[in-house]
Amino acid sequence: MCRGELSTSSSTSTVGETDVRGQEAKQASLSEPLSKRPRLSDSSQCALSSKSSNDRVPSNMKVTMVIEWIKPEIRTLLDKCSSIRLWIQLLIPQMDDSQSIGVNIQEDLVQEISRVEGDLASYLESLARYYTTRAAIISKKLKYPNLQDYQRGLTELDEKQFIVLKLLVREMRDYYCIVHDIITKNLTKIKKPRSDNTTSLY
Numbered sequence: 001m002c003r004g005e006l007s008t009s010s011s012t013s014t015v016g017e018t019d020v021r022g023q024e025a026k027q028a029s030l031s032e033p034l035s036k037r038p039r040l041s042d043s044s045q046c047a048l049s050s051k052s053s054n055d056r057v058p059s060n061m062k063v064t065m066v067i068e069w070i071k072p073e074i075r076t077l078l079d080k081c082s083s084i085r086l087w088i089q090l091l092i093p094q095m096d097d098s099q100s101i102g103v104n105i106q107e108d109l110v111q112e113i114s115r116v117e118g119d120l121a122s123y124l125e126s127l128a129r130y131y132t133t134r135a136a137i138i139s140k141k142l143k144y145p146n147l148q149d150y151q152r153g154l155t156e157l158d159e160k161q162f163i164v165l166k167l168l169v170r171e172m173r174d175y176y177c178i179v180h181d182i183i184t185k186n187l188t189k190i191k192k193p194r195s196d197n198t199t200s201l202y
Contacts, residue, residue, distance in 0.1 A: 071127065074120050088110050089110055092107070109182055
């Protein structure tokens, strides 16, 4: 009986000492500065970085290049139309009862150029909406990687945007031609909307 009690007490003391040593070692490791703590190996860091880089979805560089080229062209045409509209408005004479054809032409030109300005401003807004729509599809694609429809929707969006940019370039060409045509054909009426009837009386 005495030998059993001695063995039981010795094993209990050994377990207690082990627990105390484990707690001391744990506290010592926590008290060490960050510089002395073990770090991740280079292979582990490369694996984490590659995992984060694989989650990134790059922009469509072809579409982005076209957008970055066309945005300054839209702003340039918008500024020119604004200057022409202001020039015609300043040439409109004071209103009176005898409204001439030249004044009506000036007002029609102002309305047409204002319409062009509105279309160009909406085109700039559509370019910004492309990026937000694409970002929303990409976030859904990363959240649900098993759904292939999001990948297909992303491809369709890029193709659609490229077609829209192609049509936009044609529209800008047409706007240049229209504004130039209406100004050259009505330049005399724009500069002098009312004819001088006093010279024709004599």
